[in-house]
Amino acid sequence: MVDIDPADHVAMTLLGDLPLWRLRAIEHVTLSRAFWSERERIIHVHSFEEVMQRCTARADELRGSLNLIGAVRKMPVGLVLPIAELPKIPILDLEISVDNNPVYRVSKDEAARIQAHYVVDLSRRAGIAPDSFPKSFIDFLTFIFYFPPHGYERHAKGFERLGLAKPNYWWARFNYLLSEGGKGEFPARSEMGKLYAVWQKASEDFGKLSRGYVDIDPMSGSQHPMLSIPYLFQELAERAERLGDRSVLVSPDEVADNLSILHGLLREADAEARVNPHAERFIKTYYSYGYRWMTFARCTIPLDRPFIITMREKRAIYFTPHRHKRPSLMQQFRPSAWQGVSFADAETNHVSIEVSDTDVRIKGRPTVYGETIKLPLDEREEPHFPDEETCTFELYTRVDSQRGRPERIFIKCPLRLMRVRASVLWLTICITAFGWILLFLRGIPDLGTDKVRGQGEDIPLTANGLTAKDAALILVPVAFAGTLLLSKQDSTLGAWMRKVPHSILLGELFGILATAFILVLIHHIRVG
Numbered sequence: 001m002v003d004i005d006p007a008d009h010v011a012m013t014l015l016g017d018l019p020l021w022r023l024r025a026i027e028h029v030t031l032s033r034a035f036w037s038e039r040e041r042i043i044h045v046h047s048f049e050e051v052m053q054r055c056t057a058r059a060d061e062l063r064g065s066l067n068l069i070g071a072v073r074k075m076p077v078g079l080v081l082p083i084a085e086l087p088k089i090p091i092l093d094l095e096i097s098v099d100n101n102p103v104y105r106v107s108k109d110e111a112a113r114i115q116a117h118y119v120v121d122l123s124r125r126a127g128i129a130p131d132s133f134p135k136s137f138i139d140f141l142t143f144i145f146y147f148p149p150h151g152y153e154r155h156a157k158g159f160e161r162l163g164l165a166k167p168n169y170w171w172a173r174f175n176y177l178l179s180e181g182g183k184g185e186f187p188a189r190s191e192m193g194k195l196y197a198v199w200q201k202a203s204e205d206f207g208k209l210s211r212g213y214v215d216i217d218p219m220s221g222s223q224h225p226m227l228s229i230p231y232l233f234q235e236l237a238e239r240a241e242r243l244g245d246r247s248v249l250v251s252p253d254e255v256a257d258n259l260s261i262l263h264g265l266l267r268e269a270d271a272e273a274r275v276n277p278h279a280e281r282f283i284k285t286y287y288s289y290g291y292r293w294m295t296f297a298r299c300t301i302p303l304d305r306p307f308i309i310t311m312r313e314k315r316a317i318y319f320t321p322h323r324h325k326r327p328s329l330m331q332q333f334r335p336s337a338w339q340g341v342s343f344a345d346a347e348t349n350h351v352s353i354e355v356s357d358t359d360v361r362i363k364g365r366p367t368v369y370g371e372t373i374k375l376p377l378d379e380r381e382e383p384h385f386p387d388e389e390t391c392t393f394e395l396y397t398r399v400d401s402q403r404g405r406p407e408r409i410f411i412k413c414p415l416r417l418m419r420v421r422a423s424v425l426w427l428t429i430c431i432t433a434f435g436w437i438l439l440f441l442r443g444i445p446d447l448g449t450d451k452v453r454g455q456g457e458d459i460p461l462t463a464n465g466l467t468a469k470d471a472a473l474i475l476v477p478v479a480f481a482g483t484l485l486l487s488k489q490d491s492t493l494g495a496w497m498r499k500v501p502h503s504i505l506l507g508e509l510f511g512i513l514a515t516a517f518i519l520v521l522i523h524h525i526r527v528g
Helices: 004-015 047-050 059-070 108-125 137-146 150-162 170-179 189-210 230-241 252-272 278-289 329-333 418-443 466-473 475-488 492-498 501-521
Strands: 022-031 036-045 077-089 091-098 102-103 292-301 307-316 335-341 348-355 359-364 367-369 388-391 393-399 407-418 449-451 458-459
Touching: 004 059, 004 077, 004 108, 004 292, 036 077, 047 059, 059 492, 077 091, 077 307, 091 292, 102 292, 108 137, 108 278, 108 292, 137 230, 137 252, 189 252, 189 475, 230 388, 252 278, 329 501, 335 348, 348 359, 348 407, 359 492, 407 418, 407 492, 418 466, 418 475, 418 501, 475 501, 492 501
Parallel strands: 022 348
Antiparallel strands: 022 036, 036 307, 077 292, 091 102, 091 307, 335 407, 348 393, 359 407, 367 407, 388 393, 449 458
16 A cells, blocks of 8 residues: 555545536346346536536545646546445446446455545544644555455454344454464453453444434444454565564554544534535545445546446345344345435536346335435435436336435335236235135045935945045146246246245145145045
């Protein structure tokens, strides 16, 4: 990790006010698989000459930053360009092109360092920053934003019983790194208990401050900085070994000082958020960087004409608002796909969600939530309504250009099977259940005896059981059930949607067959 260079100054400037240079952002989401969605995002960018002609402080800052790298008028210039925010979830097949040229994104640690510098800059703009920050403060913020949760999530699954409200994973994180043989300069084991008590209290304070700005995420480095502390020790130790300079290492006391400074900044920003827009932006930006990557790309762009940024990826789908929770039985029976979208990073934002499986439909109008996922946007004290909103059974679109719109939204899309398919499936389930009940009631043996008229001997009633023709008539639904269970699915999304009714139907199928075989075994169904 190197100090910020002039190209990164441009990235910070552009990151500071994305709508300044983005005319339109169009995002298309296709729900094509059970756990993956295909996304395409197209960003129409203003001509940078046009941006720099605007009478705004950001335009002046952009002009000054371009001068730092010697940009020549009407000549392409190499920049680090902020592309999009990506959640810290599995993402595949990421492709980025700028002005029709494929580009590679900047590494996540370099991007996190740019974000750390930007957050410090926001604190200065808000007037809450101290006169100077410790030398290790940028590194501290960088590892908070860079903290990769995926490997740790697997290790921390045993701690899920603690719940989302108490993400007590810090101790597990240290044990994980120690067990993996990390090279970090960790505190001695005798000191860890005391450090844990102090830092865990700080973790709870950070979590409480975050509740009004973002949703609870137990793996967010911003909400729980203690998660990233072991990673900080480990990575700085590797850097010291690589550079041969141990001065880059940090001590537990330095970490405690950085925690105290950061908590003071957040507490002051929280107190001034309603009257100081810069303070509000600082605290929202800090917390949002904990669970989202900012994607940067090093590219060459024209200054004298508009251009287009295109990004394609496959992103994991979750059927709960909290991705760390498993869907309940009701959420599997009536599933809703949750999609997070950046919705204020251009002058106008368009988002569309489409279901490609012909057997699956969007039920009703999707519900749109803000970043805290508490109340829908149209049910709040100050409801927000978009410029345009359209919904059909296969497509949902939302267009908005109002300045007061939320920066990020979560869209809850209720998914159901098409009515004809669902009707046939549930009708077969009901008929199969009725056949099972009928076979059981009519075929159950009565172990009592009765006198046959005209004869003086006792004959058990089981001798008057069902005939094979009677049983075959009752077992007719088995053929329909088997056909539905063995039919080929168009996609994994449709198969996942049928998982619960197919499980019910499969249970009924084996139940009715088992009942029939038992009745044949006890000679209560007379064959021949």
